[in-house]
Amino acid sequence: xxxxxxxxxxxxxxxxxxxxxxxxxxxxxxxxxxxxxxxxxxxxxxxxxxxxxxxxxxxxxxxxxxxxxxxxxxxxxxxxxxxxxxxxxxxxxxxxxxxxxxxxxxxxxxxxxxxxxxxxxxxxxxxxxxxxxxxxxxxxxxxxxxxxxxxxxxxxxxxxxxxxxxxxxxxxxxxxxxxxxxxxxxxxxxxxxxxxxxxxxxxxxxxxxxxxxxxxxxxxxxxxxxxxxxxxxxxxxxxxxxxxxxxxxxxxxxxxxxxxxxxxxxxxxxxxxxxxxxxxxxxxxxxxxxxxxxxxxxxxxxxxxxxxxxxxxxxxxxxxxxxxxxxxxxxxxxxxxxxxxxxxxxxxxxxxxxxxxxxxxxxxxxxxxxxxxxxxxxxxxxxxxxxxxxxxxxxxxxxxxxxxxxxxxxxxxxxxxxxxxxxxxxxxxxxxxxxxxxxxxxxxxxxxxxxxxxxxxxxxxxxxxxxxxxxxxxxxxxxxxxxxxxxxxxxxxxxxxxxxxxxxxxxxxxxxxxxxxxxxxxxxxxxxxxxxxxxxxxxxxxxxxxxxxxxxxxxxxxxxxxxxxxxxxxxxxxxxxxxxxxxxxxxxxxxxxxxx
Numbered sequence: 001x002x003x004x005x006x007x008x009x010x011x012x013x014x015x016x017x018x019x020x021x022x023x024x025x026x027x028x029x030x031x032x033x034x035x036x037x038x039x040x041x042x043x044x045x046x047x048x049x050x051x052x053x054x055x056x057x058x059x060x061x062x063x064x065x066x067x068x069x070x071x072x073x074x075x076x077x078x079x080x081x082x083x084x085x086x087x088x089x090x091x092x093x094x095x096x097x098x099x100x101x102x103x104x105x106x107x108x109x110x111x112x113x114x115x116x117x118x119x120x121x122x123x124x125x126x127x128x129x130x131x132x133x134x135x136x137x138x139x140x141x142x143x144x145x146x147x148x149x150x151x152x153x154x155x156x157x158x159x160x161x162x163x164x165x166x167x168x169x170x171x172x173x174x175x176x177x178x179x180x181x182x183x184x185x186x187x188x189x190x191x192x193x194x195x196x197x198x199x200x201x202x203x204x205x206x207x208x209x210x211x212x213x214x215x216x217x218x219x220x221x222x223x224x225x226x227x228x229x230x231x232x233x234x235x236x237x238x239x240x241x242x243x244x245x246x247x248x249x250x251x252x253x254x255x256x257x258x259x260x261x262x263x264x265x266x267x268x269x270x271x272x273x274x275x276x277x278x279x280x281x282x283x284x285x286x287x288x289x290x291x292x293x294x295x296x297x298x299x300x301x302x303x304x305x306x307x308x309x310x311x312x313x314x315x316x317x318x319x320x321x322x323x324x325x326x327x328x329x330x331x332x333x334x335x336x337x338x339x340x341x342x343x344x345x346x347x348x349x350x351x352x353x354x355x356x357x358x359x360x361x362x363x364x365x366x367x368x369x370x371x372x373x374x375x376x377x378x379x380x381x382x383x384x385x386x387x388x389x390x391x392x393x394x395x396x397x398x399x400x401x402x403x404x405x406x407x408x409x410x411x412x413x414x415x416x417x418x419x420x421x422x423x424x425x426x427x428x429x430x431x432x433x434x435x436x437x438x439x440x441x442x443x444x445x446x447x448x449x450x451x452x453x454x455x456x457x458x459x460x461x462x463x464x465x466x467x468x469x470x471x472x473x474x475x476x477x478x479x480x481x482x483x484x485x486x487x488x489x490x491x492x493x494x495x496x497x498x499x500x501x502x503x504x505x506x507x508x509x510x511x512x513x514x515x516x517x518x519x520x521x522x523x524x525x526x527x528x529x530x531x532x533x534x535x536x537x538x539x540x541x542x543x544x545x546x547x548x549x550x551x552x553x554x555x556x557x558x559x560x561x562x563x564x565x566x567x568x569x570x571x572x573x574x575x576x577x578x579x580x581x582x583x584x585x586x587x588x589x590x591x592x593x594x595x596x
């Protein structure tokens with residue numbers, strides 16, 4: 001991976017991940033996230049390597065400063081004896097560094113002179129919202145972090161708020177009453193905090209003394225843009241991080257592939273570096289281009305791909321690899337029923353087929369769309385376009401909240417809803433009900449129907465009798481008996497991530513997303529492990545069949561430990577072969593891979 005200073009490679013090699021220490025582009029990173037400086041050195045939260053790296057600014061020499069490469073854990077200690085679990089935010093007061101240890105749900109302190117690491121606040125695997133002192137406080141996936149010398153301010157991805165930690169006492173309070181949506185980056189100018197509110201595509205301002213939140217620039221929830229302007233007249237697309245020089249903000253506008261500049265006093269937004277381009281081209285094989293391909297479906301002759309950020313459904317002829325646009329208007333988000341390219345989608349995600357029709361779960365329009373394969377006619381099957389809420393009802397009277405995965409058993413559709421539930425739609429009538437999970441409440445509970453709890457369910461598949469759900473944030477595969485709604489944990493352990501092969505709950509996953517079945521086995525894209533896992537349905541035995549755990553890349557190969565993936569997202573089984581899409585939103589791997 002790479003670290004860029006306004007477009008110029010300083011350390012690391014673009015497109016190449018690893019953990020190598022070295023000078024400049026000879027060094028390797030794996031998803032570096034937060035960065036801070038003491039004026040002489042840069043310190044980087046190298047997330048997938050689970051370490052803190054140090055870069056000497058004058059020479060570009062990179063070394064591992066704290067933690068042990070690719071071995072996550074929770075250990076206070078010195079230097080390489082310390083352990084982190086995918087650290088993301090990092091800041092320094094000149095003497096100490098403070099690190100948001102995202103999946104240890106804690107705030108860690110690293111003394112620069114001695115490399116000694118201690119835990120300032122939060123507790124291992126204790127997720128929550130509790131204010132308190134030190135390890136009595138609870139966090140949910142802390143990420144970006146800033147400090148004013150006296151206090152730490154951090155974005156909490158799971159709770160969508162800004163928390164304040166008094167450095168001297170460890171007292172934790174919630175600073176903002178207003179919630180953000182998937183906010184990730186935060187910076188400070190001494191008086192105000194500025195937050196990259198990623199899903200709202202906005203930059204928010206928080207007055208530290210009062211906690212008052214206003215929108216400084218942007219704001220188009222779930223639907224970004226790329227134009228310059230003033231204040232809310234400008235548009236961003238999933239901004240992830242930002243820094244301040246006291247007068248201006250510089251924003252990493254992730255999905256626009258640019259660095260934007262905001263004059264703080266006026267809110268004027270301009271494009272500072274980069275050029276907003278999307279990967280979109282019809283063609284054959286590798287000549288085609290996708291942008292964040294998601295779930296796939298097949299009628300046996302063709303594969304249909306939900307090409308998320310191109311807002312279209314693509315068709316791939318299996319025998320030739322020829323890619324065409326089947327439905328939707330390329331690179332134009334919207335909501336319109338119609339035929340073929342006259343229709344409009346807004347980030348289509350999930351897809352399934354009954355052989356005659358495609359059914360598409362459309363994330364940002366919060367609908368289920370139906371496409372007749374023979375004619376490419378697109379209609380709205382359930383939900384109301386651009387009306388994101390939650391209601392069981394019939395057809396367009398029902399409401400969904402950012403639906404993701406979708407499958408069918410010939411009679412019903414089953415959809416994972418971001419309100420932490422599994423919805424059922426009767427195909428013949430369009431009647432929508434909640435099959436399992438409690439709307440708006442995440443958790444790990446096994447149980448029947450709405451007594452069960454999920455945490456960000458993504459992909460799902462069925463064997464006709466049961467559903468199998470990739471319960472992403474619980475790092476597990478859940479099983480639902482369709483006839484009764486009984487939910488059990490089939491593989492993995494909720495709240496415990498890892499790479500372990502094993503049987504049932506002895507196995508470990510790290511953010512499983514896509515799931516498919518050949519009738520005998522399940523196949524799972526283990527997103528943050530960069531691997532493809534196999535689960536024998538009869539026994540629950542889990543093995544790794546492709547990719548190298550903790551090592552991302554785009555390498556083809558015949559042996560399990562030769563091929564590499566980079567955040568595989570969706571997977572489909574067709575006639576003895578597996579087809580895998582990789583996450584173009586967060587990586588450069590906008591492709592479809594074949595395992596045979």
